[in-house]
Amino acid sequence: MIRVRTTVVRALVVAVLIVPALAPGARAAEDEIRIGSVWGLTGPTAGTSQEGRRGMELAQDLINKKGVLGRKIRVIFEDDKADPAVGVSATEKLITQDKVHAFVGGYGSTVCNAMLGAFQKYTPRPLAVLTGCGATTIEQRFGKEPGYLFVHPWEYYYQTTVRDFLASLSPRPQSVFIAHEDRLYGTSHAKMAEEYLKEAGFKVVAKESFKSGSPDLTALLTRAKSMNPDVFYWIAYGADAVLVTKQGKELNFAPRMYASTVALGTQEYRDAVGTDNAEAMVGVTVWEPISTFPASRAWPDLFPSTRDWVREYTARYKREPHYFAVMGYVALVATAKAIEAAGGTDREKMALALERLDTMSPMGPLRFTPSKFAKNHAFKQMFIFQWQKGEKVLVFPKDVATGALRHPFPAWSPR
Incomplete structure (x- = not known):
């Protein structure tokens, strides 16, 4: 009986000594x-x-x-x-x-x-x-x-904003070439963009996909140039925006407007292509520092x-x-x-x-309020910005605009 009690006491002493050693980490977590x-x-x-x-x-x-x-x-x-x-x-x-x-x-x-x-x-x-x-x-x-x-x-807030912006221009553009990355983001957005633009009377001359992160988009841009669209609208990510800009310049592809989505608005984009080459590029945004x-x-x-x-x-x-x-x-x-x-x-x-x-x-x-299909959705507003002299200027809707749109897209040659 004494041996059992001694063993129990020793076990308790060991436990008491171990617990403090373990407790700080456990407590921290x-x-x-x-x-x-x-x-x-x-x-x-x-x-x-x-x-x-x-x-x-x-x-x-x-x-x-x-x-x-x-x-x-x-x-x-x-x-x-x-x-x-x-x-x-x-x-x-x-x-x-x-x-x-x-x-x-x-x-x-x-x-x-x-x-x-x-x-x-x-x-x-x-x-x-x-x-x-x-x-x-x-x-x-x-x-x-x-x-x-x-x-x-959601993407329909994007694409209705783009549609309404293009429809507000004078002269109104007639034709749009849509290029998009080939996964869910680009494919889903491009499908909706095509639907809304056609409903509004724009001619979608082509809708082509490409792999995001591709090292070369020359073939796609060459096809787009041959179709002479008023608007080249691409839906992709940041690295793609840089490539479109650089290779568009190399090909001297100058539609009346270059337009893209949110990745066009980063400082990395402007720094990668240079202030001159970012000039007059149009993008979609949810918010701006101004x-x-x-x-x-x-x-x-x-x-x-x-x-x-x-x-x-x-x-x-x-x-x-x-x-x-x-x-x-x-x-x-x-x-x-x-x-x-x-x-x-x-x-x-x-x-x-x-x-x-x-x-x-x-x-x-x-x-958080309901959207078309979601129970809890927060921000629904979208705006159009344009790069002008290295800064982003809100150009649409007019009630929030901080400057006027520079249009059409200026020639590449002096840059």
Whole structure:
């Protein structure tokens, strides 16, 4: 009996000695709120993805000045390399190994679609505040799923904005050549663009696909030049925008307008092609640093006015933010505030708190409302910008325009 008691006492002593040694690490993991974030940090989507990452890192640092329910936020970034298979592996690692409490961010509909497909294997499915899912295919497939909240405008907001912009021009362009990357993002957008443009009376002379990240688009651009369209409209990523610009110049392909989507708006694009070559290029945007939204009344420290937020971002990174920077920032702050309101990381309570958000943010009014097929969707506004003398100028809609459109596209030869 004495031996048994002695053994038990020794075991308890050992346990008492071991527990303090293990506890700090265990407590550290328990004391942090882990957020998974998958972006194409290398590859063709790197420029825009790095903008999103910078915005989230800024949000993380500002949130952690006060913490969330006495805990710190830790964002675990993973690089999907713009490859859906890599994105799925990163997603599963974040769920099974890192045991994240939520997903925030992301760029690229092809990867986003694959990531949400991977979510379906898990019960409960992760809560996600998604910045990079713009394809209507995703909206139709996953939009009703509770706990999935979509921040980025859907593609029909893009394409109706492009259609209305082209229709507003005088003289009105007649013909459009559509080029698009060949995965979900480009294919889905191009299909909708063609539909809306034709309905509005524009002649779509061709709709051609190409592989994003291709080293040479000469053949496609040569075919487009031979058709002499009024508008060359391409739907792709940042590296593709650089190649189209450089090779378009080499071929002296000068339609009345070059127009593209969001990747055209990054500082990396302007720096890669040069200010002169970016001149008069037209793109679509959700937000620009010249926006004038006021601070949130509820959380002015984390949701300051656009002007103050841009000043903070620019001071830290020595560059102006792309809209994916502010979108990543807003998405992470919204998630942190939802965790506070929920009193913890319970998925259903967090989702409900996000659905109840109604505040001003540096990106504009933040409120999740239904879209065509999704239960919770935030930003729906889109604008047209143009590069002019190295700066972006809003040219459409007219009520927000900060300058006049330079049209038609100037000749390449003097540049």
